[in-house]
Amino acid sequence: MLKKIIFQFLALGLIFTYSAQSAESGGMPQLNPEFWISQIFWLVLTFGLLFIILSKFILPKISNNLETRKSQILENIETADKQREETEKKVKEFDKIINGTKVEAKNFFNSERQKVLDDINNKRLSLEKDIEKEIIKAEEEIDQLKKTSQEKVTKIAIETSSDLVKQLIGEDINKSSLSAIVEDLSKKEMEKHNGI
Amino acid sequence: MAANPMYQFNVYRIGPEIKINNIDISFTNASLFMVISSLAILIIFNLGTKRSIIPNKIQLLAELSYSFISKMISDTAGSKAKPYFSFIFSLFMFVLFCNMFGMIPYSFTVTSHIIVTFVLAAFIFIGVTIIGFIKHGLGYLKLFVPSGVPMVLLPLIVVIEIISYLSRPISLSVRLFANMMAGHTMMKVFGGFVVSLGIVGGWLPLGFSVALTGLEILVAFLQAYVFAILTCIYLNDALNLHH
Numbered sequence: 206m207l208k209k210i211i212f213q214f215l216a217l218g219l220i221f222t223y224s225a226q227s228a229e230s231g232g233m234p235q236l237n238p239e240f241w242i243s244q245i246f247w248l249v250l251t252f253g254l255l256f257i258i259l260s261k262f263i264l265p266k267i268s269n270n271l272e273t274r275k276s277q278i279l280e281n282i283e284t285a286d287k288q289r290e291e292t293e294k295k296v297k298e299f300d301k302i303i304n305g306t307k308v309e310a311k312n313f314f315n316s317e318r319q320k321v322l323d324d325i326n327n328k329r330l331s332l333e334k335d336i337e338k339e340i341i342k343a344e345e346e347i348d349q350l351k352k353t354s355q356e357k358v359t360k361i362a363i364e365t366s367s368d369l370v371k372q373l374i375g376e377d378i379n380k381s382s383l384s385a386i387v388e389d390l391s392k393k394e395m396e397k398h399n400g401i
Numbered sequence: 402m403a404a405n406p407m408y409q410f411n412v413y414r415i416g417p418e419i420k421i422n423n424i425d426i427s428f429t430n431a432s433l434f435m436v437i438s439s440l441a442i443l444i445i446f447n448l449g450t451k452r453s454i455i456p457n458k459i460q461l462l463a464e465l466s467y468s469f470i471s472k473m474i475s476d477t478a479g480s481k482a483k484p485y486f487s488f489i490f491s492l493f494m495f496v497l498f499c500n501m502f503g504m505i506p507y508s509f510t511v512t513s514h515i516i517v518t519f520v521l522a523a524f525i526f527i528g529v530t531i532i533g534f535i536k537h538g539l540g541y542l543k544l545f546v547p548s549g550v551p552m553v554l555l556p557l558i559v560v561i562e563i564i565s566y567l568s569r570p571i572s573l574s575v576r577l578f579a580n581m582m583a584g585h586t587m588m589k590v591f592g593g594f595v596v597s598l599g600i601v602g603g604w605l606p607l608g609f610s611v612a613l614t615g616l617e618i619l620v621a622f623l624q625a626y627v628f629a630i631l632t633c634i635y636l637n638d639a640l641n642l643h644h
Binding site: 232233234235236237239240241242243244245246247248249251252254255256258259260262263264266267268270271273274277 | 407408410411412414424425426427428429431432435436438439442443446447449450451452454456460463464467468486487488490491494495511513514515516517520521578582
């Protein structure tokens with residue numbers, strides 16, 4: 206159906222054009238040589254000028270632009286790469302520095318701690334020595350005190366016993382006999398103590 | 402008068418008649434459109450030569466066409482064809498702009514005239530032949546003797562090769578001219594249908610006309626491309642003798 210309509214249109218058109226063509230001189234104006242020379246002349250002129258201006262002035266500029274852009278992009282990429290490498294280096298250096306400082310800090314801390322510990326130890330040792338000395342001294346003193354106290358005790362015992370006897374009897378007793386009795390008693394007491 | 406689809410191809414004088422030694426070189430509507438096309442190319446590409454790293458639209462257009470044609474040449478004719486870049490670029494742009502200006506209603510299509518396309522094609526043909534002889538001397542004649550052909554067939558093949566070589570300018574010019582003429586005639590015919598069938602039946606040819614306009618714009622680009630690429634192929638034959 207559509208084909209038929211199109212065909213009819215085409216046929217109608219052809220009739221129109223043929224009638225129109227036959228009314229005029231007809232044919233293809235392209236084959237009329239009247240203006241051939243003029244066309245050739247103007248073609249050579251315009252195309253020649255176009256070619257000369259394009260090749261001498263415009264195209265070199267465009268190719269220059271393209272090249273500079275290319276080289277600039279390459280340069281930029283290069284510098285970007287360089288800078289990236291540099292930053293990587295810097296980051297590594299930074300890491301190294303941080304690690305170094307960490308180790309240093311640890312070492313410092315350890316050494317300081319060691320120092321402090323040593324100090325404490327030394328002080329403790331000296332203190333212990335002092336304490337021991339003191340203890341020894343005190344023991345010696347105690348020993349002496351023990352000895353002297355025994356003598357004193359026997360003396361006091363003799364004196365008090367002589368006084369007691371004087372008051373009781375009203376008579377002086379031989380001190381040597383008294384002391385012998387007291388020593389005997391104290392010895393017994395001491396034996397009792399030591400025995401237990 | 403306007404109903405004649407061939408009327409659009411008429412060449413008429415604009416301004417006074419210019420004659421040099423009895424030869425008529427008057428300024429015509431064809432000359433006008435050649436000048437307009439060339440000026441448009443020069444203006445557009447001159448605007449596209451700004452030196453900026455990030456191109457604007459016109460610069461981008463100019464640079465894209467530059468790299469497009471440069472790639473086309475290097476693909477078809479190799480790196481030896483670089484010196485001929487500006488010629489092929491001008492040729493492509495000239496044909497393209499003439500074709501495209503022809504698409505404007507009531508304008509004139511320069512490339513729809515056989516004499517224009519033939520002069521271009523003949524210039525290319527002669528130029529390519531001269532380049533071939535300069536590059537290879539008489540060895541360029543080897544182009545007509547393909548390798549690996551039996552001796553019996555050789556005379557026939559050589560004759561065919563010579564004829565095909567000599568028919569290059571004709572085929573090149575007629576291809577462009579016939580395409581442009583046929584397309585524009587078709588559009589005119591369908592335009593005539595729209596008028597003659599009126600408001601009732603004119604819609605279908607109008608639709609055709611619209612579709613044809615799109616097709617013709619495609620053809621305008623395609624023919625310019627074909628013209629340029631065939632030039633590259635001929636140049637390739639002259640520069641890199643394969644046979």
